[in-house]
Amino acid sequence: QLQTVESGGGSVQTGGSLRLSCAASGFTLDYRAIGWFRQAPGKKREGVSCINNSGSSTKYGDSVKGRFITSRDNTKHRVYLQMNSLKPEDTGTYYCAVTPCDSPGWALWDADWGQGTQVIVSS
Numbered sequence: 001q002l003q004t005v006e007s008g009g010g011s012v013q014t015g016g017s018l019r020l021s022c023a024a025s026g027f028t029l030d031y032r033a034i035g036w037f038r039q040a041p042g043k044k045r046e047g048v049s050c051i052n053n054s055g056s057s058t059k060y061g062d063s064v065k066g067r068f069i070t071s072r073d074n075t076k077h078r079v080y081l082q083m084n085s086l087k088p089e090d091t092g093t094y095y096c097a098v099t100p101c102d103s104p105g106w107a108l109w110d111a112d113w114g115q116g117t118q119v120i121v122s123s
Helices: none
Strands: 002-009 010-013 018-025 034-039 046-051 058-060 068-075 077-083 092-098 118-122
Touching: 002 092, 018 034, 018 092, 018 118, 034 068, 034 077, 046 068, 046 077, 058 068, 077 092
Parallel strands: 010 118
Antiparallel strands: 002 018, 018 077, 034 046, 034 092, 046 058, 068 077, 092 118
16 A cells, blocks of 8 residues: 655644654655645645655745745655744644645645644644
8 A cells, every 4th residue: 555654743832843754655755746734623734845856846835934844865765844933823734745746736736645643733
C-alpha cells in the first residue's frame, strides 16, 4: 500500500515551534513534489506548502508565509515542515502528499491522505 506517514506533531504554546516530518510507505518520496496540508476541526483541508522534487522551489499558503519553511533531504527520504511563530489558528491535523506543486491549484489538491499528525497551539 502506497502511503505517506507524517510525524512530529504535538502541543505547543503560541509563538512556539514544531518540525513535522513526512516519510513514505510502499514508495519513495525522493524526486517527487510534496505538499503539506492541514485541516482544522470543522474546516476544509487547505494547502500549507509545496516543494518540488529537487527542493529548489517552494510555495506557501498566505496564512503561513514567513513563518513556515518546507525542506527536503532526499538522502534521508524525508520532507520537513518547520513551523515557527505558531498561532492558535495553526491548530489542526497536518498531512503530506505527492502534489503537483507546479500547478496553480496545488493548494486544492486531493490525495489518498495518510493519518496525519496533530498540532495543537494553545494561547
